[in-house]
Amino acid sequence: MSEILPLPDQLPIDTVSVREGPEIHPAMLSLLPLLGVWRGEGQGDYPTIEGFRYGQEIRFWHDGRPFLGMQSRSWVMDADGGFVRPAAREMGFWRPGDGDDFEVVLAQMSGLVQVFVGRARTTTSWEISTDLVARTASAKEVTADHRLYGIVEGDLMYAMDMAAVGQPLQPHISARLARVQ
Template identity: 80%
Template sequence: MTEAIEIPQELPIDAVDVRKGPEIHPRLLALLPLLGVWRGAGQGDYPTIEGFRYGQEIRFWHDGRPFLGMQTRSWVMDADGAFVRPAAREMGFWRPGEGDDFEVVLAHQSGIVEVYVGRARTTTSWELTTDVVARTATAKEVTGNHRLYGIVEGELMYAMDMAAVGQPLQPHLSARLSRVR
């Protein structure tokens, strides 16, 4: 027999704003500028696919413990910027290491899991390189990724290089996102 468990009226908040919710963990200070909800558009290209425009929302949140949560959702757009279909999703965690080092664990809906090692290059730029890439039997072959995130003139910009399906590491995605929260 299962014992009934009382659910608290107010569960801890996943804060996207340092002014609300729990106090941010001091070990997250090198990642603090990422905190928030960002939306914008980007371009995707790769030798094995047709180039595409996409929209994206990235949500970085914290709950007072020493990690940032990250959730992304993307959608393919037509030439006029209208929604065509859903695209990639990621969920993961950015975890501080020693000094300016950190690690990122990301899971994708496509069956790929990546572990990145990273370093804060400045107070507003972060570089990540895959240490481990694992995939399910039905996922496409991805052997490595490199990401560069930066806040430029108040906007979050990133570029991602990918090595996949027999191709060497090369540009794949880039986007410019504005803070909406």
């Protein structure tokens, strides 16, 4: 049986705060307001999907290097806000570019991988659009994704448009998430 290797003391911690852990990399300043844990609810629909209400938690973290990590999990809710079942999960990285430009790489549990090009529109709003979409053989067809994120009255709000399963790019989901950490 192999021995469990301990973590080295020098290994930077992943943190959702600028107050603890390593200093944020200067190239990440345009994305700094995203840092944290956000939780709330949203709604969605699509021509091929019945309308739904969902809960979501998004975690943006850093370890001092020039990227933000992102983890998102969501769950379908009933009309009273109760848990029905797990829903989408995605993980990825937001990476700096030139000036206010950046790129995002996201992988979803459904077999979809997306590469986005993005731009900070203001100090508290960001826009990303797919540059590349790849999928496994079992994943549903998605051909484009466009998202707007913004901090509004202290909350993280976003809207996502999607082109999938033969449908043109159109609204799909939107949510308002409060900072919980």
